Amino acid sequence: DAEIxxxxxxxxxxxxxxxxxxxxxxxxxxxxxxxxQDLGHGLRLIHxxxxxxxxxxxxxxxxxxxxxxxxxxxxLTLESAASSQTSVYFCASSRGLPDTQYFGPxxxxxxx
Amino acid sequence: xxxxxxxxxxxxxxxxxxxxxxxxxxDSVNNLQWFHQNPWGQLINLFYIPSGTxxxxxxxxxxxxxxRYSLLYISSSQTTDSGVYFCAVGGNTGKLIFGQGTTxxxxx
Numbered sequence: 001d002a003e004i005x006x007x008x009x010x011x012x013x014x015x016x017x018x019x020x021x022x023x024x025x026x027x028x029x030x031x032x033x034x035x036x037q038d039l040g041h042g043l044r045l046i047h048x049x050x051x052x053x054x055x056x057x058x059x060x061x062x063x064x065x066x067x068x069x070x071x072x073x074x075x076l077t078l079e080s081a082a083s084s085q086t087s088v089y090f091c092a093s094s095r096g097l098p099d100t101q102y103f104g105p106x107x108x109x110x111x112x
Numbered sequence: 113x114x115x116x117x118x119x120x121x122x123x124x125x126x127x128x129x130x131x132x133x134x135x136x137x138x139d140s141v142n143n144l145q146w147f148h149q150n151p152w153g154q155l156i157n158l159f160y161i162p163s164g165t166x167x168x169x170x171x172x173x174x175x176x177x178x179x180r181y182s183l184l185y186i187s188s189s190q191t192t193d194s195g196v197y198f199c200a201v202g203g204n205t206g207k208l209i210f211g212q213g214t215t216x217x218x219x220x
Binding site for chain 1: 142143145147153154155156157160162198200202203204205206207208209210211212213
């Protein structure tokens with residue numbers, strides 16, 4: 001079955017380190033999205049991509065970057081992790097625009 | 113930007129009861145989705161419903177786009193319905209703005 005996966009599921013890192021969270025989907029969806037979920041803020045959009053080589057900033061993009069070298073993957077990189085980036089990160093994808101978004105299982109990141 | 117308000121914030125039901133969750137939004141949208149976040153954190157898409165009515169088993173949803181609200185109905189609730197229900201809205205870009213959610217607890 002087609003699916004969307006994220007890795008790692010849990011990660012603890014230190015302030016200042018570079019961290020990359022992986023997102024992989026097998027639906028062949030062109031559109032992929034990264035959100036973060038925090039208590040009191042709900043889910044907020046970080047970055048998104050409409051296809052290979054396309055990336056766009058979302059609502060809370062400072063300190064994050066993404067790259068899209070193929071259809072299946074959209075890795076999220078924290079250039080220099082900060083404690084404020086402790087959160088649960090979700091990746092999502094959709095076939096069309098607008099269209100149903102399917103979410104991955106999430107990655108819980110703790111920055112100490 | 114668009115504001116999304118969900119009500120009630122919290123809801124406790126006995127198993128078998130029915131409930132209605134509401135989502136109000138401040139501007140016109142052509143993308144509205146309902147999600148269920150289960151106690152393990154997984155986000156499941158329930159409906160993509162920018163307008164009209166849809167049903168899926170015990171769940172149904174209605175969006176009245178001209179009046180800027182959507183309703184999610186849960187009938188004959190079960191303990192597995194517990195979790196947080198999110199409404200999310202947006203336009204043709206695919207970007208979603210999420211409400212704060214309704215936390216539902218269904219007691220056996």
